[in-house]
Amino acid sequence: MTNVVAFSSALRDRSSGAHSGSESAGFMTDLIQGRGSRDDYIALVTQHFFIYEALEAATERMRRDPVAAVFISDKLTRLPALEADLEFLLGADWRARLEPLPTTRRYVARINQVGAAWAGGFVAHHYTRYLGDLSGGLFIGRLMQRRFGFETNGIGFYLFDDIANPKAFKDVYREQLDAVPWDDAEKERVIDEVLLAYRFNTELFEDLERAKRAAEVA
Ligand code: HEM
Structure with a gap:
């Protein structure tokens, strides 16, 4: 069967509902x-640290x-920026002060699992995070x-110094x-993994909201 719809378009179309769900999570809209x-x-930067530690090890x-x-580029690497942001935001002992939330633990476990053996699954997680970041x-x-x-300290994660034109970068990625060279069945599995990645992100916002409320009543 020939694909009439480009894979990048199918991926975007099939995940747009999940994107809206992530985008409209209360924690995110509040921020x-x-x-x-x-x-x-x-709290959000802290969870990003664990996610990108796993993603960039994968x-x-x-x-x-x-x-x-083909998808890997050092221009995307975020972990050093996250480390610098956390040092700026939390101080020299930042590392000892981080704790992953339950969804982050599950998200990281999944990235580790697919990142060890399944290229399609890895690309799904890579796409969901970095194209979103860009x-x-x-x-x-x-x-x-x-x-x-903030000037640049504290938000280094969002600054892609080596990508002057994010739109052009994303066009090449697409x-x-x-x-x-994946067949239709593998493309379906990758789309499912992108939907799972979105679910982790939405549930992470829910965890962050819950942790915030728990801290407020404590
Ligand atoms: C309030 C939060 C968010 C806003 C305002 C937002 C906004 C946007 C916008 C405007 C685009 C389209 C850009 C374009 O057409 O080039 C986009 C694309 C994208 N976003 Fe988000 N987003 C948010 C949250 C997220 C989250 C939590 C994720 C997942 C981690 C995510 C992943 C993506 C991806 C993967 C794309 C690229 C889709 C594609 O073109 O294939 N976004 N976002």
Whole structure:
């Protein structure tokens, strides 16, 4: 069967409902609309640290895979920026102060699992995070900058210094998605994994909301 719809378009169309779900999670809309606190922002950066630690360890393993390697670019690497942001936000003992939330633990376990052996699954997680970071992420970074008075310290995660033109970068990424040598069944599995990645992100916002409420009554 020939694919009439480009894979990158199918992926975007099939995940747009899940994207809206993530985007409209209460914790996220609060942050974006100015109701979130600096501590809420720090709680989000903390969870990103665990997610990108796993994703970028998987990236190192996947460099040897010919299909996955096409998507890998050092320009995307976020972990050093997250480490610097956390040191700025929490101080020198930042590492000892981090705790993953339950959804983050499950998200990380899944990234580790697919990142060890399944290129398609790895690409699904890679796509969901980095294309999101290069889309809504850029806008969120600018909002956080304004809201909390950050210059570059504290929001380094959102600054892709080596990607001058995010749109062009994403266009190339989508062309690479369209060129992957996967059959239809594998493409379906990858779409399912993208939906799972979105679910983790939405549930993470729910965890963050729950943790925030628990801290408020404590
Ligand atoms: C309030 C939060 C968010 C906003 C405002 C937002 C906004 C956007 C916008 C405007 C685009 C389209 C950009 C374009 O057409 O090039 C986009 C794309 C995307 N977003 Fe989000 N987003 C948010 C949250 C998320 C989350 C939590 C994820 C998942 C981790 C995510 C993943 C993606 C992905 C993967 C794309 C690329 C879709 C594609 O073109 O294939 N976004 N986002």
